[in-house]
Amino acid sequence: MKRVLCIIALLTAGISASPTVSAEGVLIFGATRNTGLEIAKILVARGEPVTAFVRPTSNLENLALLGVTYFKGDALNADDVERAILAKNYKAVISTLGGGRGERPPDLVGAINMVDAMTKSKTKRFLLVTIIGPGKSISMVPRQQREAMGSIIKLKAEAENYAIASDLDYTIIRPGQLTSNPRSGIIRMDLEPAPTGPITRADLADMVVSAFYDDATIRKVYQTIGDDPLATVRMDRQPQ
Ligand SMILES: NC(=O)c1ccc[n+]([C@@H]2O[C@H](COP(=O)([O-])OP(=O)(O)OC[C@H]3O[C@@H](n4cnc5c(N)ncnc54)[C@H](OP(=O)(O)O)[C@@H]3O)[C@@H](O)[C@H]2O)c1
Numbered sequence: 001m002k003r004v005l006c007i008i009a010l011l012t013a014g015i016s017a018s019p020t021v022s023a024e025g026v027l028i029f030g031a032t033r034n035t036g037l038e039i040a041k042i043l044v045a046r047g048e049p050v051t052a053f054v055r056p057t058s059n060l061e062n063l064a065l066l067g068v069t070y071f072k073g074d075a076l077n078a079d080d081v082e083r084a085i086l087a088k089n090y091k092a093v094i095s096t097l098g099g100g101r102g103e104r105p106p107d108l109v110g111a112i113n114m115v116d117a118m119t120k121s122k123t124k125r126f127l128l129v130t131i132i133g134p135g136k137s138i139s140m141v142p143r144q145q146r147e148a149m150g151s152i153i154k155l156k157a158e159a160e161n162y163a164i165a166s167d168l169d170y171t172i173i174r175p176g177q178l179t180s181n182p183r184s185g186i187i188r189m190d191l192e193p194a195p196t197g198p199i200t201r202a203d204l205a206d207m208v209v210s211a212f213y214d215d216a217t218i219r220k221v222y223q224t225i226g227d228d229p230l231a232t233v234r235m236d237r238q239p240q
Pocket residue numbers: 029030031032033034035036053054055057058059073074075076095096097098099100106129130131132175176177178179201
């Protein structure tokens with residue numbers, strides 16, 4: 001009898017210890033479209049509760065089909081971001097924030113706001129999608145594109161450095177040129193620069209989700225290497 005009670009106690013302890021966290025799921029910044037939307041689709045299909053941080057102006061047509069929870073705000077507003085992050089015990093925060101033409105870019109300020117809020121929260125796992133270009137990955141950017149991409153690479157590099165300097169369990173994933181073609185399965189993450197072609201957002205989303213489920217990726221910075229077979233505009237494949 002004593003043994004049975006002991007087993008029941010252990011089982012109960014196990015139940016109460018883990019799923020409070022798993023029940024809270026993942027908070028995504030950038031889920032309204034493109035890579036962030038693909039990530040939301042994969043997580044929802046896996047049964048992971050998803051909260052999407054969206055703007056009051058965001059088009060929610062595609063997200064609405066997924067039945068995710070919304071948190072409305074602006075990533076440029078530190079209070080909005082903090083309220084969203086402190087609202088639940090998320091397993092992770094994922095960011096695919098990117099700027100539209102003519103808008104104030106959210107890449108750096110948004111990342112700072114997320115890191116600052118996460119530092120005050122119980123959520124420590126942070127997956128940040130940046131760009132090929134910061135640090136040693138500059139060797140992967142064709143010389144003729146470096147000047148045009150300089151300002152966005154600088155913002156993304158500062159965002160990366162802010163996350164790296166934190167005590168968060170970050171994974172930084174740097175993609176190059178993205179396409180919206182169907183998933184090709186031709187993609188990998190590499191700690192070192194390597195020749196690459198364009199990659200599809202669906203393939204990138206697969207990488208982000210697999211990194212989320214793989215603790216070996218914590219505190220690492222990856223370049224994504226791929227080759228979308230349907231891409232018409234080719235990146236220079238040779239690191240320079
Ligand atoms: N496009 C490329 O070829 C390329 C290349 C390398 C790296 N990247 C990076 O890869 C990631 C994914 O890019 P993508 O093209 O798939 O996605 P994207 O179209 O750039 O999506 C950007 C997302 O950020 C959200 N957003 C922008 N400003 C915001 C703000 N102030 N507050 C809240 N949300 C805001 C947008 O929401 P709304 O719907 O409200 O606008 C949207 O959901 C981005 O980080 C991007 O910088 C892109």
